[in-house]
Amino acid sequence: MTTINKENNTNYQYIKVDIASKVAVVTIDRPPVNPLNSAVFIELTAIFSELEQDKNVHAIILTGNGQKAFVAGADIHEMSSLNAAEMLEMNRVSGEAYNKIANLSKPVIAAINGVALGGGLELALACDLRIASERAKFAFPEVGLGIIPGGGGTQRLQKMVGQGIAKELLFFGEMFDAQRAIDLQIVNKVVPVEEVLSAAKEWALKLAEKPxxxxxxxxxxxxxxxxxxxxxxxxxxxxxxxxxxxxxxxxxxxxxxxxxxxxxxxxx
CATH class of the missing domain: 1.10.12.10 (Lyase 2-enoyl-coa Hydratase, Chain  A, domain 2)
Structure with missing residues (x-):
């Protein structure tokens, strides 16, 4: 197993990466609920750029640390302190990360081990495939904060579920469970919480052997x-x-x- 870290001149504060059998597991590690701040977005763009160039990596899994949260949204503490110009810069940084993942030349699987809210759900939607824990919860709660999704949620969601369902989920901002997520085809598969990463690895290993x-x-x-x-x-x-x-x-x-x-x- 290979770990990308400071030893090869890469300094990631919030990201852990393990590589084995042509599969990279990227873990967002910002306990307890792995919120996304500017630093995390910058690190995501950097590590996915590295992995795209790594010929020993054929498939990638993206997950969150622990069983409580995949990513519980953007860091509201950071966002609330920004003015409009600063928020525009954060949007640029976050958009670069989402688009890097969505357009990566290699398949990316989201292993959704817990709640995926707001920016966390947008991160999952940017991936190619999604495997969720049966305990996972989902929501776009932005409207309750007086804002809207800014990381592709309004666009990627409607392409998956259609405008009617997308507007329902976005307008009300209410939590929904893994069963509804699979019914709406937001996720591909739901498994017990202890099997999320192993199920994602099973798929990734199969993809890693493809041309x-x-x-x-x-x-x-x-x-x-x-x-x-x-x-x-x-x-x-x-x-x-x-x-x-x-x-x-x-x-x-x-x-x-x-x-x-x-x-x-x-x-x-």
Missing amino acids: VIALRMLKLAVNEGANVDLTTGLALEMASFSTAFATDDRIEGMAAFVEKRKPTFTGK
């Missing part, structure tokens, strides 16, 4: 296709298909299929 360029093209086609018309999306899919088809992994995958053996992908 990396094909996965990258899949994520690109789905993400970008969600924001364009069908004709443009189909053209994007064809371009992504062509990129994947030109790889050594495609040759290996098809040869393995014909020869009835397990493929050995090299990422080329």
Whole structure:
């Protein structure tokens, strides 16, 4: 197991990273409920930038420390002390982190081990897949603070659940449980609290064995296709298909299929 830390010239105060078997586990460690402040956002952008360049990492899990909270929202103590200009800068920093995760070339799984509120739920929505504890709770409570989500919540949520449900969750800001989250397809899977990380690792290990360029093209086609018309999306899919088809992994995958053996992908 490899841990990214001060020893390799990276100083993370609120982030822990463990790497094993091509899977990186990124843990937000700001007890007791892992709130997001500017420093955490900066560290998230930095570590995901590092992991994107690390050829030994094929899949990433994002989680929170402990069983109480994935991330219990943004740090309101910090936000309440900011003026409008300072808040705009914090939004820029947070937006960079959310977008880095959402657009990363590698799959990212959120292991939601506890409450995911406001900015914490936005963080989960920026990931590709979400596995939640059966005890997890979710909410966008911003309206009760006189504000609205500022990290993509109004946009990513409606693309998942539709405008009607999105407006209900955003307008009322009420807590909902893991069962409703899976009913609304906000999360992919719900497991007992003690199995959240192991379930996420099981998925991540499977993804880590997939051909990396094909996965990258899949994520690109789905993400970008969600924001364009069908004709443009189909053209994007064809371009992504062509990129994947030109790889050594495609040759290996098809040869393995014909020869009835397990493929050995090299990422080329």
